[in-house]
Amino acid sequence: DSGVTQTPKHLITATGQRVTLRCSPRSGDLSVYWYQQSLDQGLQFLIQYYNGEERAKGNILERFSAQQFPDLHSELNLSSLELGDSALYFCASSPRPQQDTQYFGPGTRLTVL
Amino acid sequence: AQSVSQHNHHVILSEAASLELGCNYSYGGTVNLFWYVQYPGQHLQLLLKYFSGDPLVKGIKGFEAEFIKSKFSFNLRKPSVQWSDTAEYFCAVIGRMNYGGSQGNLIFGKGTKLSVKP
Numbered sequence: 001d002s003g004v005t006q007t008p009k010h011l012i013t014a015t016g017q018r019v020t021l022r023c024s025p026r027s028g029d030l031s032v033y034w035y036q037q038s039l040d041q042g043l044q045f046l047i048q049y050y051n052g053e054e055r056a057k058g059n060i061l062e063r064f065s066a067q068q069f070p071d072l073h074s075e076l077n078l079s080s081l082e083l084g085d086s087a088l089y090f091c092a093s094s095p096r097p098q099q100d101t102q103y104f105g106p107g108t109r110l111t112v113l
Numbered sequence: 114a115q116s117v118s119q120h121n122h123h124v125i126l127s128e129a130a131s132l133e134l135g136c137n138y139s140y141g142g143t144v145n146l147f148w149y150v151q152y153p154g155q156h157l158q159l160l161l162k163y164f165s166g167d168p169l170v171k172g173i174k175g176f177e178a179e180f181i182k183s184k185f186s187f188n189l190r191k192p193s194v195q196w197s198d199t200a201e202y203f204c205a206v207i208g209r210m211n212y213g214g215s216q217g218n219l220i221f222g223k224g225t226k227l228s229v230k231p
Contacts, residue, residue: 004156042221042223043203043221045219090156101159101162103159104156
C-alpha cells in the first residue's frame with residue numbers, strides 16, 4: 001500500500017458523459033500527478049499539481065481538467081467522454097516536485113460504453 | 114524527443130531462470146532513473162531508483178539495475194526469478210537538476226510483461 005488513495009476503483013459510463021476521479025496523496029506529500037494508462041498509448045503523464053497550483057501539463061486533452069484542493073486532494077474531471085477515453089487513470093504523489101520518487105495509487109478503471 | 118525504450122514486450126521464463134530486461138532512454142541531459150512493477154490488477158510499485166553514485170543499484174525483492182551512461186541504458190536484472198515475479202515492468206526517467214531535483218516529468222517505457230512458469 002503506497003498511501004495514495006483513489007476513488008472510485010471502477011467507473012462505467014456512456015459516451016458524452018462527465019466523470020470525476022478523486023485522489024488523496026500520501027500524508028505530507030504536496031505534489032500530485034495524474035497519468036493515463038491505455039493499451040495503445042502506455043503510461044502517459046497528464047498533469048501535475050503542487051500545493052494547489054498547476055505545475056506541469058502533459059498530454060491532457062482540453063476535455064479534461066484537474067484541480068488540487070486546500071486539503072491537497074485532487075480531482076480529475078473528464079467530460080464529453082469518448083470510447084477512446086477508456087483507460088486506467090493513476091494518481092501519484094511526491095513530497096515536492098523536486099523529490100523525484102512518485103508513489104502511485106491503485107488507479108481508477110474507466111470504461112466508456 | 115525524450116523517450117524510453119523497453120526492448121522486450123513479453124518475456125517468458127521458467128522459475129529459477131535469470132532475468133534481464135532492457136531499458137534505453139533518450140534525454141538531452143542528466144537523468145534520474147526508475148523501475149516500477151505492476152502486479153496483475155495492482156498499482157505501480159517502485160522497485161528501485163538511481164539518482165547518482167554507484168551505478169549498480171539494488172532494489173526490493175532481489176532486483177538490481179545497472180546504469181551505463183555511455184549506453185544510455187538502465188537494465189533490470191534478477192539472478193533467479195520466481196512465479197510471484199509475474200508482472201509488468203516499467204522503466205522511467207526524469208530530468209535531473211544540478212541540485213538533484215527533477216525537471217520535467219516521468220517518462221515511461223511501454224512496459225515489459227514477464228510471465229514466469231512454475
